[in-house]
Amino acid sequence: MRRLLDPINLAAFGFALSLIVVWQLLADAHLLSPIFFPSPLRAIEVLQYRAFDGSLWTSLAWTALRMVVGWLLASIIGIALGAAIGSFRLARVLLNPTLEFIRPLPASAVIPVAILFLGLSNAMSLTVIAFGAVWPVLLASVHGFSSVSPQLADVSNVLGLKRHDFMRKIALPSALPDIVAGLRVSLALALILTVVTEMQSSLPGLGWDIFFAQRSYRSADLYAGLIMLAVLGFAANHLIMLFERRALRWRNLGT
Amino acid sequence: MRKPLLGAIIPVSFLGLWEVSSRAGLLTLESLSRPSDIIEAGYAGLRDGSLLLATLQTCETALLGLALAAVIGIAVGTILGLAPTAERIAGPTIEALRPIPAIAFMPLALMMFGFGVGLEASIVAYACVWPILIVTISAVRAIEGRLLEVAAVLELPVWKRMTKVVLPAAFARINVGLRVAAAISLVVAVTIEIVLNPRGLGYHLVLAQQSLQIGLMWAQLVWLCLLGFVLNLLLSRLGGGSGLMWRPL
Amino acid sequence: MQPLRKTVGSVRPEKAEASALEVSGLTVRFGARTILDGINFDVRDGEFLCIVGSSGSGKTTLLRVLAGLARPAEGKVQFAGAEISGPSRDRAIIFQDYSKALLPWRTVRGNVALSLEARNVPASEQDAIVDELLGIIGLSRAKEQFPSQLSGGMQQRVQIARCLAQDPKLLLMDEPFGALDAMTRQSLQDEILQLVADKKIATVFITHDLEEAIYLGDRVIVLGGSPAGIMETMEIDLPRPRNQLTTREDGRFLAYRHRLFELLVQEHPPQAFEGKGQQ
Numbered sequence: 001m002r003r004l005l006d007p008i009n010l011a012a013f014g015f016a017l018s019l020i021v022v023w024q025l026l027a028d029a030h031l032l033s034p035i036f037f038p039s040p041l042r043a044i045e046v047l048q049y050r051a052f053d054g055s056l057w058t059s060l061a062w063t064a065l066r067m068v069v070g071w072l073l074a075s076i077i078g079i080a081l082g083a084a085i086g087s088f089r090l091a092r093v094l095l096n097p098t099l100e101f102i103r104p105l106p107a108s109a110v111i112p113v114a115i116l117f118l119g120l121s122n123a124m125s126l127t128v129i130a131f132g133a134v135w136p137v138l139l140a141s142v143h144g145f146s147s148v149s150p151q152l153a154d155v156s157n158v159l160g161l162k163r164h165d166f167m168r169k170i171a172l173p174s175a176l177p178d179i180v181a182g183l184r185v186s187l188a189l190a191l192i193l194t195v196v197t198e199m200q201s202s203l204p205g206l207g208w209d210i211f212f213a214q215r216s217y218r219s220a221d222l223y224a225g226l227i228m229l230a231v232l233g234f235a236a237n238h239l240i241m242l243f244e245r246r247a248l249r250w251r252n253l254g255t
Numbered sequence: 256m257r258k259p260l261l262g263a264i265i266p267v268s269f270l271g272l273w274e275v276s277s278r279a280g281l282l283t284l285e286s287l288s289r290p291s292d293i294i295e296a297g298y299a300g301l302r303d304g305s306l307l308l309a310t311l312q313t314c315e316t317a318l319l320g321l322a323l324a325a326v327i328g329i330a331v332g333t334i335l336g337l338a339p340t341a342e343r344i345a346g347p348t349i350e351a352l353r354p355i356p357a358i359a360f361m362p363l364a365l366m367m368f369g370f371g372v373g374l375e376a377s378i379v380a381y382a383c384v385w386p387i388l389i390v391t392i393s394a395v396r397a398i399e400g401r402l403l404e405v406a407a408v409l410e411l412p413v414w415k416r417m418t419k420v421v422l423p424a425a426f427a428r429i430n431v432g433l434r435v436a437a438a439i440s441l442v443v444a445v446t447i448e449i450v451l452n453p454r455g456l457g458y459h460l461v462l463a464q465q466s467l468q469i470g471l472m473w474a475q476l477v478w479l480c481l482l483g484f485v486l487n488l489l490l491s492r493l494g495g496g497s498g499l500m501w502r503p504l
Numbered sequence: 505m506q507p508l509r510k511t512v513g514s515v516r517p518e519k520a521e522a523s524a525l526e527v528s529g530l531t532v533r534f535g536a537r538t539i540l541d542g543i544n545f546d547v548r549d550g551e552f553l554c555i556v557g558s559s560g561s562g563k564t565t566l567l568r569v570l571a572g573l574a575r576p577a578e579g580k581v582q583f584a585g586a587e588i589s590g591p592s593r594d595r596a597i598i599f600q601d602y603s604k605a606l607l608p609w610r611t612v613r614g615n616v617a618l619s620l621e622a623r624n625v626p627a628s629e630q631d632a633i634v635d636e637l638l639g640i641i642g643l644s645r646a647k648e649q650f651p652s653q654l655s656g657g658m659q660q661r662v663q664i665a666r667c668l669a670q671d672p673k674l675l676l677m678d679e680p681f682g683a684l685d686a687m688t689r690q691s692l693q694d695e696i697l698q699l700v701a702d703k704k705i706a707t708v709f710i711t712h713d714l715e716e717a718i719y720l721g722d723r724v725i726v727l728g729g730s731p732a733g734i735m736e737t738m739e740i741d742l743p744r745p746r747n748q749l750t751t752r753e754d755g756r757f758l759a760y761r762h763r764l765f766e767l768l769v770q771e772h773p774p775q776a777f778e779g780k781g782q783q
Contacts, residue, residue: 008340008343011343011344012343012344012346012347012348013347015345016348019348036363036367093262094261094264096262097262098262101480103483104486104487105476105480105483106441106446106479106483107442108442108445108450109445109476109479112460112461112463113464113472113473115464116464116472149604151599151604152604154571154591154599155599155618157572157591158571158572158573158591158593158596158597159618159622159670160591160592161622169607173607174609192356195356195359196358196446199451200449200450207358207359210359210362214362214365217366219363222363222366225359226355226359229354229356230352230355233354233355233356234351250609250610250650250652251608251652253653
């Protein structure tokens with residue numbers, strides 16, 4: 001409570017609020033073009049209206065679902081591949097050059113290819129999201145699995161742990177801090193690609209809402225969509241940070 | 256010597272299988288074209304200059320957006336870095352804006368600028384400004400306090416203080432942010448072209464797909480891979496050297 | 505797993521028993537460099553053998569060969585009558601760098617239980633065994649804490665407990681107390697003596713601290729030269745149980761110390777082995 005009332009925090013809140021108020025005043029005074037900058041209150045009204053008729057929640061649910069499923073796909077593939085490349089020399093030698101070549105390809109560039117094979121479908125959208133979001137978690141996993149401390153490998157050898165026990169009990173937990181950091185970046189990327197594919201392929205969701213609002217020159221709707229995207233991105237990031245704090249509790253204990 | 260050979264096994268056998276099976280008529284899917292057709296289409300694109308022109312368009316917009324982002328990011332970042340209170344007041348607003356995917360502003364930019372360079376460069380700038388801003392704030396904050404005191408004692412005017420002390424001291428770290436932003440700029444530019452803007456590599460990629468010039472589409476994809484690869488290489492090479500010559504190892 | 509007694513059996517078993525470990529003609533190379541050359545020694549059942557030598561003399565390499573973590577280029581290492589072909593739970597090793605040898609994401613209990621999991625001890629029995637071991641090593645109250653919350657001495661105790669949970673016949677220790685402060689070091693020295701005597705475990709203990717070697721050992725082997733070989737083997741005839749005050753003041757203790765010191769001074773400047781607990 002005291003932290004909230006700290007003058008600096010109050011000032012920070014006031015700063016954000018005053019930006020919005022100035023915008024509102026300028027809009028009221030018709031100093032800003034209402035086509036590009038509708039008053040913030042109008043955007044709130046749109047949100048309110050769409051919340052009541054339910055269309056807001058449908059869009060939000062679609063976008064969140066696409067983001068999460070695509071991200072989960074990317075995570076599973078990324079961690080599995082990362083474990084293989086990070087732990088086994090053969091996998092590293094075989095796969096690394098190919099992956100290094102594909103990696104710089106902008107994820108959105110596979111959209112045309114994905115459309116060719118899968119049409120304007122959810123499968124296409126998920127493929128693109130997974131392709132784009134896989135890199136951060138893959139790179140982080142490779143790093144995590146390849147930097148398991150040699151002492152722990154010795155301990156595992158002396159105890160005669162089986163290969164899968166070593167992976168499960170020693171390598172995976174030891175790589176987890178890296179993996180979770182990668183998962184966070186991947187989630188942000190997944191949201192971006194969700195919006196891109198929704199716009200590109202007219203799939204229902206917040207991305208399409210924004211796109212459609214522009215086409216029909218309803219800028220208040222456009223801002224409403226942006227606000228919802230900000231909320232979704234913010235919430236997703238905080239959920240994963242919460243998970244990080246729980247799963248990696250042992251890291252932040254200090255002496 | 257053996258390592259690169261092993262690494263080539265997967266791509267080479269993949270391409271070989273692809274070529275052979277499509278020649279043998281086992282692979283009838285039109286969307287798969289043939290590796291040899293792809294090379295042909297790519298060569299044709301290079302020769303008539305269309306591929307290079309598109310590349311140029313994409314790169315110039317990306318660079319313009321990046322430059323805009325650098326100017327804004329470094330200027331605002333320096334101010335916020337030197338004034339911690341201002342940074343704490345503006346911080347939450349920045350944190351609220353940052354998670355919105357830059358791409359989501361595309362429709363807004365389209366309303367304001369119409370199709371063309373302005374639309375694309377403004378979105379690229381928006382996407383690139385965050386890493387530069389954040390790195391600049393922390394870089395300026397990390398400047399040794401003594402240096403700023405020296406500048407104050409010498410009674411350097413504000414402008415000279417910036418150009419002679421603050422920016423050179425912070426440059427090494429700002430450079431890291433610039434490199435991250437450079438990689439982002441190309442990705443964002445191509446994305447905008449794919450979704451919306453009728454120019455550059457991204458647009459040509461979609462065009463090739465929609466007009467079912469499949470070989471050309473694949474050729475452009477490979478070209479994009481190469482472009483990204485070269486950019487990454489350049490950035491990691493540049494990172495070590497430029498502006499850091501005076502730095503003790 | 506043998507039942508663990510809490511009372512202290514303080515007298516060392518009679519010497520001249522059968523050998524637990526036999527090393528003959530051991531040579532170790534890293535690439536073209538020879539690290540150890542023609543090493544011969546044995547460890548008797550229940551014996552506490554200390555190996556000293558200046559840093560870089562190949563002590564750790566020797567211990568890793570005994571653990572099965574490194575391969576000899578030539579020679580034979582036999583344990584319990586069979587040649588060593590790789591690591592085994594029979595031979596526990598305690599690493600010097602305890603902070604890197606513990607699983608930081610597991611509590612003290614979880615770290616000790618790792619050995620039991622490796623031995624496929626049923627989960628229902630693990631708790632009791634862990635509790636007993638932690639009681640012996642004085643960690644009962646830290647059971648649910650993570651390694652990062654413990655002092656260096658406590659962390660090294662966790663490693664010892666994990667090794668005991670392996671139910672080993674041979675305990676290999678690589679400068680285990682080198683990084684600890686003097687007081688912690690002394691109490692751990694006494695505890696480990698008591699533990700291995702109770703459980704009749706043969707021990708190979710590496711240190712660069714001459715006094716520590718004499719205080720703990722039944723015998724002390726001096727490693728030196730390049731490539732390293734055995735310079736001298738010294739029987740330590742001091743009564744057990746040993747005592748931090750009386751043992752160290754014993755005239756024989758001082759004579760041993762004198763002799764070892766001279767041996768090592770011959771080839772190296774003295775500061776290399778007089779310092780305590782660096783690294």
